[in-house]
Amino acid sequence: MFILILLLAMLLYGGIVYYIGWVGYRWIRPETSSRRFKTLYILILVFTASSFIVGRMSGLTFLNVIGAYWMACFYMLILLVPLAHITVILLRLTSLPKHKTQKWAGFVTLSLLVSFMIYGVYNAYSPVVRKFDITIEKGTSSLNTLNIVMIADTHFGLLSGKNHAERLVKEVNSISPDLILIPGDLFDDDVQPFLDQKIDQILSKLRAPYGVYASLGNHDKHDGTMQELIDSLERSEIQVLYDETLNVQDQFTLIGRKDKIDPERLSLNALMHDVDLSKPTILLDHQPYDLDIAKQEGVDLMVSGHTHGGQVFPGNLITNAMYENDWGHLQKEQMHSVVTSGFGFWGPPIRIGTRSEIVTIQVEFE
Missing domain, CATH: 3.60.21.10 (Metallo-dependent phosphatases)
Structure with a gap:
């Protein structure tokens, strides 16, 4: 039973990471996207997404640190990416250019992610x-x-x-x-x-x-x-x-x-x-x-x-x-x-x- 629950959790986690990665790639890819860029993007995403789990299992300090910050970003992206995605879909009903709305959605999402991360880290390390x-x-x-x-x-x-x-x-x-x-x-x-x-x-x-x-x-x-x-x-x-x-x-x-x-x-x-x-x-x-x-x-x-x-x-x-x-x-x-x-x-x-x-x-x- 434990193994089944663990497997389902891993599949759910992998599915969410895939969704975030797919949406993110569509937003940030260059107009002339190369195979090299796509491969590098996938490798970076897989490395960061697995760092928390591998770090906990291996005890490697640098992976634990990367994993902790990835989980912070992951949590925020779970909230921000679907909201931005829905906004882009709704904006398609307007006369605004599709490519520009996607780029702006990516820019706003990234800005909010960075802002929330800075704010969250400050709250964590600045006790009252x-x-x-x-x-x-x-x-x-x-x-x-x-x-x-x-x-x-x-x-x-x-x-x-x-x-x-x-x-x-x-x-x-x-x-x-x-x-x-x-x-x-x-x-x-x-x-x-x-x-x-x-x-x-x-x-x-x-x-x-x-x-x-x-x-x-x-x-x-x-x-x-x-x-x-x-x-x-x-x-x-x-x-x-x-x-x-x-x-x-x-x-x-x-x-x-x-x-x-x-x-x-x-x-x-x-x-x-x-x-x-x-x-x-x-x-x-x-x-x-x-x-x-x-x-x-x-x-x-x-x-x-x-x-x-x-x-x-x-x-x-x-x-x-x-x-x-x-x-x-x-x-x-x-x-x-x-x-x-x-x-x-x-x-x-x-x-x-x-x-x-x-x-x-x-x-x-x-």
């Missing part, structure tokens, strides 16, 4: 700081407020690399947080680029009086053992909560869950069995599911990522339909859910309709 103010009706005599910085979905790897990590540390430390939470997807499917670029050493410079804590997400993978992956993070002085609870200086409790796809993940009820609910309880859960269960178990604040806010429009319409809270702040009785669109990105290094972000949560205790 978003702030949420919440009130929790708990606390201790010495804990009145808590300034939390939450970052997720950094996807550190080939494209979200050393410079992006340094930007993260600089921005976060400038906020002077009391507590830093990272609910998953620190890696982009492989820990090795993270280690090769010494991003663990960069993240070790994050500073917060109550510490830096993380849970793991569906892209936090490693060919070796999970403990090796956790160790690579804890060398960054980031404490990983892997289906664990932690009482922090007798002020509040942190709960970090395994990702939803992990078959050995404990239930939230089992994790919270010995938690003192008279103190604030904060849950790190990568995927923002089961908000009602978190509310019923007495969680006060649940921080998540995973959705990327859709990353590229109209992806946000899909995530909005899938999750009760796909981005931002949602309160359900005493429980607050905060979901970030993420500091990094997955796949194509673009964001359209979303922005890379760092989230600050200013908590007031009553």
Whole structure:
């Protein structure tokens, strides 16, 4: 069944690439098109269209980079080319010259593609700081407020690399947080680029009086053992909560869950069995599911990522339909859910309709 689905997906992908390539060739071919030009065009199209798949399979860095940018272009072309094609067909009903309308359609499509790519890359690599103010009706005599910085979905790897990590540390430390939470997807499917670029050493410079804590997400993978992956993070002085609870200086409790796809993940009820609910309880859960269960178990604040806010429009319409809270702040009785669109990105290094972000949560205790 898996092989059949994979084959159908490849056929669909190949069909779309063929359609885009065919339309593109008709727009850009010279008036005296030569066999050499056509052959070169086909070779370039086949190379770029296969670079994402071959790069993932081979691990070759340059193919992975080309593939990522190709997927960004491919996504935009899926939206732009059919629209331009329909426009050209409609313009044939007018007295405008057919050849000129095709040329102009190609020029406008290319201009829009370049513009959207520049805009999308800027949004991906230029994070903003978003702030949420919440009130929790708990606390201790010495804990009145808590300034939390939450970052997720950094996807550190080939494209979200050393410079992006340094930007993260600089921005976060400038906020002077009391507590830093990272609910998953620190890696982009492989820990090795993270280690090769010494991003663990960069993240070790994050500073917060109550510490830096993380849970793991569906892209936090490693060919070796999970403990090796956790160790690579804890060398960054980031404490990983892997289906664990932690009482922090007798002020509040942190709960970090395994990702939803992990078959050995404990239930939230089992994790919270010995938690003192008279103190604030904060849950790190990568995927923002089961908000009602978190509310019923007495969680006060649940921080998540995973959705990327859709990353590229109209992806946000899909995530909005899938999750009760796909981005931002949602309160359900005493429980607050905060979901970030993420500091990094997955796949194509673009964001359209979303922005890379760092989230600050200013908590007031009553």
